[in-house]
Amino acid sequence: MISYIVKRLLQGLLTVWFIATATFFAMxxxxxxxxxxxxxxxxxxxxxxxxxxxxxQPLGTQYLIYLKNLSQGxxxxxxxxxxxxxxxxxxxxxxxxxxxxxLAVVFAATGGILFGxxxxxxxNRLPDxxxxxxxxxxxxxxxxxxxxxxxxxxxxFNSLVGVTVIPVAGWGTIFHMLTPAxxxxxxxxxxxxxLMRSSMLEVVGSDYIRTAKSKGIPAxxxxxxxxxxxxxxxxxxxxxxxxxxxxxxxxxxxxxFAIPGLGRYFVQxxxxxxxxxxxxxTVFYGAFLVxxxxxxxxxxxxxxxxxxxxx
Amino acid sequence: MSxxxxxxxxxxxxxxxxxxxxxxxxxxxxxxxxxxKANKRALLSLYLIVALLLFTIVGPLIWTIDPALQDLDQxxxxxxxxxxxxxxxxxxxxxxxxxSSENGLRLAESATTMAVRLVWDVLPNASxxxxxxxxxxxxxxxxxxIPLAEYFDNSTQFFEDRLDLKPRxxxxxxVSLGENGELQDEYQSIAVxxxxxxxxxxxxxxxLILPNSELTTGDSINLNLHPLGTDYLGxxxxxxxxxxxxxxxxxxxxxxxLFILFGIIYGSFAGFMGGKIDQFLMxxxxxxxxxxxxxxxxxxxxxxxxxxxxxxxxxxxxxxxVLMWPGTARLVRGQILxxxxxxxxxxxxxxGARTNYxxxxxxxxxxxxxxxxxxxxxxxxxxFIEAFLSFIGMGVAPPTPSWGAxxxxxxxxxxxxxxxxxxxxxxxxxxxxAFNLLGDGLRDAFDARLRNQE
Numbered sequence: 001m002i003s004y005i006v007k008r009l010l011q012g013l014l015t016v017w018f019i020a021t022a023t024f025f026a027m028x029x030x031x032x033x034x035x036x037x038x039x040x041x042x043x044x045x046x047x048x049x050x051x052x053x054x055x056x057q058p059l060g061t062q063y064l065i066y067l068k069n070l071s072q073g074x075x076x077x078x079x080x081x082x083x084x085x086x087x088x089x090x091x092x093x094x095x096x097x098x099x100x101x102x103l104a105v106v107f108a109a110t111g112g113i114l115f116g117x118x119x120x121x122x123x124n125r126l127p128d129x130x131x132x133x134x135x136x137x138x139x140x141x142x143x144x145x146x147x148x149x150x151x152x153x154x155x156x157f158n159s160l161v162g163v164t165v166i167p168v169a170g171w172g173t174i175f176h177m178l179t180p181a182x183x184x185x186x187x188x189x190x191x192x193x194x195l196m197r198s199s200m201l202e203v204v205g206s207d208y209i210r211t212a213k214s215k216g217i218p219a220x221x222x223x224x225x226x227x228x229x230x231x232x233x234x235x236x237x238x239x240x241x242x243x244x245x246x247x248x249x250x251x252x253x254x255x256x257f258a259i260p261g262l263g264r265y266f267v268q269x270x271x272x273x274x275x276x277x278x279x280x281x282t283v284f285y286g287a288f289l290v291x292x293x294x295x296x297x298x299x300x301x302x303x304x305x306x307x308x309x310x311x
Numbered sequence: 312m313s314x315x316x317x318x319x320x321x322x323x324x325x326x327x328x329x330x331x332x333x334x335x336x337x338x339x340x341x342x343x344x345x346x347x348k349a350n351k352r353a354l355l356s357l358y359l360i361v362a363l364l365l366f367t368i369v370g371p372l373i374w375t376i377d378p379a380l381q382d383l384d385q386x387x388x389x390x391x392x393x394x395x396x397x398x399x400x401x402x403x404x405x406x407x408x409x410x411s412s413e414n415g416l417r418l419a420e421s422a423t424t425m426a427v428r429l430v431w432d433v434l435p436n437a438s439x440x441x442x443x444x445x446x447x448x449x450x451x452x453x454x455x456x457i458p459l460a461e462y463f464d465n466s467t468q469f470f471e472d473r474l475d476l477k478p479r480x481x482x483x484x485x486v487s488l489g490e491n492g493e494l495q496d497e498y499q500s501i502a503v504x505x506x507x508x509x510x511x512x513x514x515x516x517x518x519l520i521l522p523n524s525e526l527t528t529g530d531s532i533n534l535n536l537h538p539l540g541t542d543y544l545g546x547x548x549x550x551x552x553x554x555x556x557x558x559x560x561x562x563x564x565x566x567x568x569l570f571i572l573f574g575i576i577y578g579s580f581a582g583f584m585g586g587k588i589d590q591f592l593m594x595x596x597x598x599x600x601x602x603x604x605x606x607x608x609x610x611x612x613x614x615x616x617x618x619x620x621x622x623x624x625x626x627x628x629x630x631x632x633v634l635m636w637p638g639t640a641r642l643v644r645g646q647i648l649x650x651x652x653x654x655x656x657x658x659x660x661x662x663g664a665r666t667n668y669x670x671x672x673x674x675x676x677x678x679x680x681x682x683x684x685x686x687x688x689x690x691x692x693x694x695f696i697e698a699f700l701s702f703i704g705m706g707v708a709p710p711t712p713s714w715g716a717x718x719x720x721x722x723x724x725x726x727x728x729x730x731x732x733x734x735x736x737x738x739x740x741x742x743x744x745a746f747n748l749l750g751d752g753l754r755d756a757f758d759a760r761l762r763n764q765e
Contacts, residue, residue, distance in 0.1 A: 014598075015597070015598055015601045018598040018601070019598075019601060019602055019603070022602060022607070023610065026607070026610045026611065026614045027610065027614070029614045030613050030614050136744060136747075139743070139744070139747060140691075140740045140741075140743040140744035140747060141736070141739075141740045142695060142698050142699070142702075142715075142718070142736060142739055142740070142743075143699075144698075144699075144702050144718060144719075144722065145718065145732070145736040145739075145740075148722050148725055148732065152725070152726075245604075249605075249699075251605060251699075251703055252699060252702060252703060255703055256722075266606065266609075267609075267703055267704070267705065270609055270613060270705065271704075273613070278610070281606070282603060282606045282607070282610060285603045285606055286601065286602060286603045286606075289601070289603055290601050293601075
């Protein structure tokens with residue numbers, strides 16, 4: 001088990017290196033010049049700036065400096081906001097995105113597992129139809145539409161009650177987080193519901209459930225101990241990639257709900273061509289996702305002892 | 312009794328066909344097609360997709376209005392709105408004369424989209440007046456709207472509004488000003504319904520009336536038809552949706568076809584070669600999978616650099632292909648590895664089949680079912696990604712319409728004209744839904760094991 005974890009972590013490091021390299025060379029190909037502001041810069045100042053940011057070095061040297069700084073966890077200084085380190089920006093804005101993402105994953109996972117199990121148990125009956133219609137909506141309606149509609153609904157709800165129960169946008173309290181997290185998790189929840197449903201249907205018809213029934217085990221106990229536990233496995237497998245799609249999907253939600261997260265900051269940095277922030281954010285996100293997937297894989301091994309990790 | 316002829320004693324043939332109890336053999340594809348036809352949902356979504364393609368390809372041939380043309384008489388008009396316009400005389404300057412005999416804030420003459428002429432009496436204790444216009448009634452919170460004019464003495468008691476008038480209801484207010492020009496509590500407000508008007512010369516210039524037409528002042532004419540309304544710049548929604556469908560479906564179908572083709576080549580090569588090469592190729596695919604997807608889409612997009620006047624469709628296509636092929640490659644490789652061990656491959660080899668024959672006759676056709684399913688699921692996700700990126704302003708560049716870009720523009724005036732957001736959003740949803748349902752149907756049709764689960 002330990003050798004497996006070590007191996008996965010090394011693989012992860014290699015992946016992060018690949019992401020960093022790809023980011024570096026993609027950014028290097030961007031037309032334009034990071035120092036090309038609307039301010040006119042004299043040649044002397046330009047040369048000074050270039051040497052400050054190391055832009056007068058050959059490409060290979062720049063790459064090595066970049067890797068060296070990266071290995072020390074230093075993403076550099078923002079080009080557009082003087083005296084602001086990329087690390088500060090990430091430290092400030094990433095927790096917001098992370099809380100939002102975690103809440104969304106929690107929503108998606110609990111909702112998906114619960115609804116999926118319900119639809120399988122009430123197969124072809126009313127609860128099944130209602131949930132499946134909602135699932136189809138969740139899969140096919142773009143999240144920005146759902147976000148806008150939920151804002152509209154919140155406005156009318158708040159004006160009906162007379163006080164702002166749940167804020168429409170912004171960030172701060174737990175009430176600010178609920179709606180964006182729900183909207184963010186909805187697509188994944190729909191996907192997980194479908195997955196859980198088919199996996200649950202398979203479990204419900206299997207021999208060991210019949211055996212358990214014939215032994216006289218009460219239905220709730222069969223549900224929690226046998227059905228859910230076995231049906232949950234495929235859901236856990238896709239949870240890693242889901243976390244990735246949720247964090248990147250956060251861009252739109254952060255934009256619509258005016259949440260000061262890293263995604264919104266990234267879009268802003270791209271618009272301003274803030275090179276170091278773009279590169280830093282990309283590498284940071286990439287590393288985060290890689291290690292989340294590894295974490296989920298290790299958890300999977302704990303949930304399902306049958307998975308041979310040494311493979 | 313009927314007579315028997317010698318023919319009745321002919322010996323009937325005794326072929327073995329009668330004993331044959333097998334049905335005609337079905338090919339893999341024919342079998343899948345029969346199952347797909349039995350699936351009503353999949354069939355319905357197939358019709359939907361055909362209808363969408365017709366809308367995209369044939370639509371612009373029938374509805375030939377230029378999607379970039381602005382109809383400034385009809386801005387943000389919802390579908391099916393009244394498009395009658397009264398022809399009136401050309402505009403003449405106004406000196407504040409009024410025939411109205413009422414008191415307070417009133418109209419000097421009937422309000423039209425050409426001009427709204429207001430007259431009023433001096434409000435109590437007023438040293439001047441400020442004129443406001445709003446599209447909502449002035450409530451308790453005293454939301455007067457936008458200020459239009461200010462007079463610091465009581466000599467002027469009229470105002471003519473010609474600012475961006477739409478055929479709708481406006482609420483005009485005058486508020487009394489104090490000696491130093493400060494706002495006082497006293498105000499009057501009226502609701503004004505504007506009638507859409509046009510002049511002869513304008514109508515002629517826009518081609519709304521023919522040169523030899525007998526229409527004169529006082530008649531009504533119909534403005535240009537916009538079946539699905541117009542957007543905030545007065546562009547025809549229907550033709551923009553068709554044009555946007557071309558962009559969205561081009562990316563949605565083009566990108567998956569390309570990256571799946573690449574994935575097939577890559578995956579089958581890896582699967583067929585096996586060993587070290589396979590491991591190396593698949594490790595590389597793992598790396599590409601690990602790239603944070605949306606961030607790299609944006610990175611690639613800026614790395615390409617969109618010049619002025621370019622739509623940015625091509626960079627998006629390339630970025631999608633570069634980032635999305637590994638999924639297919641993995642899938643095809645897995646299939647090839649599985650098929651390689653099948654009995655019929657061995658049998659074919661035993662009969663002397665060459666490698667090329669094995670690949671093209673047996674292996675690839677047998678992976679095609681899985682690949683087709685992947686394509687149908689990849690299309691909605693590509694359409695979603697395009698819509699996502701265009702929505703956050705990182706997709707196709709305006710004025711090129713795509714459904715995502717149109718939603719992005721529509722969300723800004725969602726409250727006043729919801730159709731600008733809803734129409735493209737509904738089209739995105741229908742398309743994604745249709746491809747998803749078709750994908751489900753295809754998967755069930757090709758994969759017998761999964762058939763009984765829905």
